[in-house]
Amino acid sequence: MAKFLNTSATNYYLEELIKNSSERLILISPFLKLNDRIKELLEDKNRLKIDVRIVYGKSELQPEEINWLKELSFIRTSFCKNLHAKCYINEESCIITSLNLYEFSQVNNNEMGIAVSRTEDPDIYKDAYDEAQRIIRISDEVRISLEKITPTDEVNDTSSEGESKLTSSKLARKLGCKTSELLENFTQAGYLSFVDDKHSLTEAGKNIGGEFKFSKKFGPYFIWPEDLTLC
Template structure:
């Protein structure tokens, strides 16, 4: 049966849910700042090649946190606009709670939640799992969505919706729009011509990409992204 969880029980069940995941793990939390214990558990899941999906929506991730996540091959991180749900699932259990996957919340806040079992709460678990999958589908994977740039973070790129000023360079998403392509189509073409390479689900700028004016940048708010000359044409 479903179980009520207070603050300490929610934290305990969350760690157990992550630790016991043997096939898949879904962590949905608007705010994201992982404590050392959660990081240890996720690193272990990565070593075991467990498929982990993390969806967040509100917190400004620090570059060091993004870099840490990028090192985990089997952990995929997505950004979902207007996310407010907090839900954590593995192949057997689910927690729906007020608790963010955020270090401050886990230590300082009064939280509550409900734990579900796939075997005992069949319909509730199924509905929660299907909604989690829907949230994943509408979210943008970090390696693509983190190409957003603000004027403050990168003055040469201009404000949102502008093409840039002094360097006249565009993010991949803006260049794709200029060329009448989808962002993924552009990235595929950049790989095909040798300007980017894809390793273990992550994009890297090649020497060829640098030669045509491509740049790798890191945004404090959104993490890694690429800039390209606005005149770049990719056949």
């Protein structure tokens, strides 16, 4: 029988779902910025050669995520345009929830969800699994380069006027803060809006030189003037 999950229960059941997977694991989340605990659990699945699929779709893949994923040969990552679903499935259970695989959401947001058992809720589990497979099929698999990205290797993005600008992650690193902190501060300052788990550039953000970009490889992201100091 399906179980209702609040915020803390969702986080607990998610960790248990990852930990107990022995054959396959599917993680579908628009935003992808994993905390250390989730990374530790996924690294263990990689050591056990469990087939893991991660699908994301709303924000740029951060350099730390890229470097981490490069080391994990049994974890495949896909980008799905217009993704809003959050669903986590192993061979025995499924969580359908409002919770993103994003550090900020897991700590700060009020979430709801349900946990479904393949044994007790076979029809619901099958429908969720089939839909997850469909999302995987329409997603573009992200090919993670074997070459590590380092600060000296990265090239700044270029604005529409040819001006050199930094992505959110690079600007955050330059200012000595986390990308999530920078995005939160930009939202509070009115440069970004945050609606339905999605950041959007506001007119104020455009006025200070922010731009929206889209990469077929990593999805949507923002670039900013190098001299911004809000963090």
